[in-house]
Amino acid sequence: MSTRVRSLVLLVAAILLVAAPRAQAQLPPDQMTSLALPEVGPGWIFVLDAGFPSTAAARVYIVDTGRLKVLGQVSGGYLSNFVLAPDHHEFYSVDTFYSRGWRGTRTDVVSIFDAKKLNFSGEVEIPPKRLLIVPKRDSASITPDGEFILVANMTPATSISVVDTKARKFVGEIETPGCVQAFPSGNRQFDSICADGSILTVQLDDSGKAKGKTTSKPFFDPGKDPVFDQPALVGSRAYFDSYYGNLYEVDLSGAEAKGAQPWSLITAADKAGKWRPGGWQTVAVEPKSGVLLVLMHQGGDWTHKQFGTEVWVYDLAQRQRVKRIKLKTQGYSIFATNADKPMLEVLDLQTSMQEGTGQLEAYNLTTGKFVGKLDELGSPFVIYGP
Amino acid sequence: MDKIVEQMTRAIAQRTSRRSFLARVGKVILGAAAIPLLPIDRVVRAADAAAGKLPKGIEDDTSCDYWKYCAVDGYLCTCCGGGSHDCPPGATPSPTSWVGTCRHPSDGRDYIVSYRDCCGQASCGRCLCARTEGEMPLYRAQLDSDLIWCFGAPTMMYHCSTAEIVGVKS
């Protein structure tokens, strides 16, 4: 018998064997349940799908980056934001809903989900004026102790709505004239970035009301070198990358934010090659390894939202580039995890535009090697960490 | 005014896109920088137009390359039943907008353009056109095109994007 014929005979035999009814192999009836999540792991990330092109409902995929597997979903509304309780017992989706889907009365809420069963467990109504934008990470955030959720508003006048998570109550609204976003910088403190390049620091009392406001000196010139508005935040330190490839570190710990002297992410040769940062969530920090990651592309002025083709890795202490990671496709948002080893997570929105589904790519941060991908993630814009 | 002029100059230095967002991305990477544009390039540019060197869609208001869309970010209303400055049926022009300028390819003038969203219908989802010339982060909100610019409209439900000429820069 030739090899081919022998294979065919074996294949037919195998099919007959499988298809033959055998009483002892009968499967028991299934018992259908709802699964629960384990504890939030250090290798988990939360990927926000903005819901394009319909925008009717955003959602957050809970992803185990170690296995590149979706573990569950937090369902949202119109251009929602995601917030994770620091002690991981609850997830929050900051939502806008119209009473009849795309029409009717607008209601804005903080929706609360328990982190095990992902059951909806309540909501806090907030003024129907939250910032509606293609989702950006710090449009909603939470104080490090988990007591207060901060929601950015824009009418276009700007303010922050404060929600008490324990009492599940809307506390009030804090005006942040000319300043947007809420970077939590202490249990009773947050910062907003202002149109003139300064930082507004707001201090809260124990009830979540504003106790004091301080404006810093401008730490960058928005007219000359605008910084991206989704900095990497590590504790109360913010790392802003800029349109022209500079890195601005800002210390948000005190009552007045302090910007450090910026340093350049690009050399003269990089500049000649038109390398610059760009994308959506363009900068990340992996604190354990002390590295800063920036999503880079080659392009001219005003290409700040162009997809990145490489991620450049910098030693934060030395302020020096130590690695260039070439992406398999192109990245729009980046994040670093470190469960057992440092990893780079990249959202590729390009495939979303091309095939209707975006994907996540994982790279070993030490070797720069591509590890794997997870596709069919809708229109993924933002990555949140645990 | 220098800064504004500079911004406007940059604003047209990068018209690159085609209907397909993906094609646009590829083209930005390969060719955007190949079309530098200074104010004195106006005549050159007009000559380019005559020689057919400008993007094919520069006079086509259903194309992302249409001259007036130099900073549009969203679904083109012309693909949704509307016009370049008209909302599709059932949608309402937002009374608020962000404002920039685009240079007309043949008369060389810089027109002041209001990027007005049409609001009150569900997302149209057609002809995504994401051009970022002059676009600023959220802290300069009046120049941020990712915002839902339906402030003051009956609802904040975004449908599609238009570009309305409101003046000429002298």
Place this chain on the structure above:
Amino acid sequence: MLTSGAPPVRAEQPAQLYMLNCWGCHRPNGEGIPGTAPPLQGAADFLKVKGGRQYLIEVPGVAQSALNDEQVAEVMNWILQTFSKEQLPRDFKPYSGDEVKQLRAVRMLEITKTRNAVVAEMVAAKIRPAAKP
């Protein structure tokens, strides 16, 4: 249906500054949008009471605009003279770049409170009617 109201015109310098920086919310003739952007028509009333002259420059949209001090002065003077001619005091002293520089350095942190205080002055001076309860 809402329309832009103003036909395309070849505008003069301050009018262009207005178009590029303010028009998007305050509308072609400074009419504003209730609940969204305050009207600039009648804004010269602010000049008649305590705190009003500062207020017009210290509001974040003006103080933190991308315009330089001279441009802010120029466009604000134009706004007052164009959209609020009737309310303009006879002895109106136009803003100068230097004055703008000083005023915009002050950060307005409580905009509603500040505005209410100025409006209360206008009500007391019978320039504006008292708000309905």
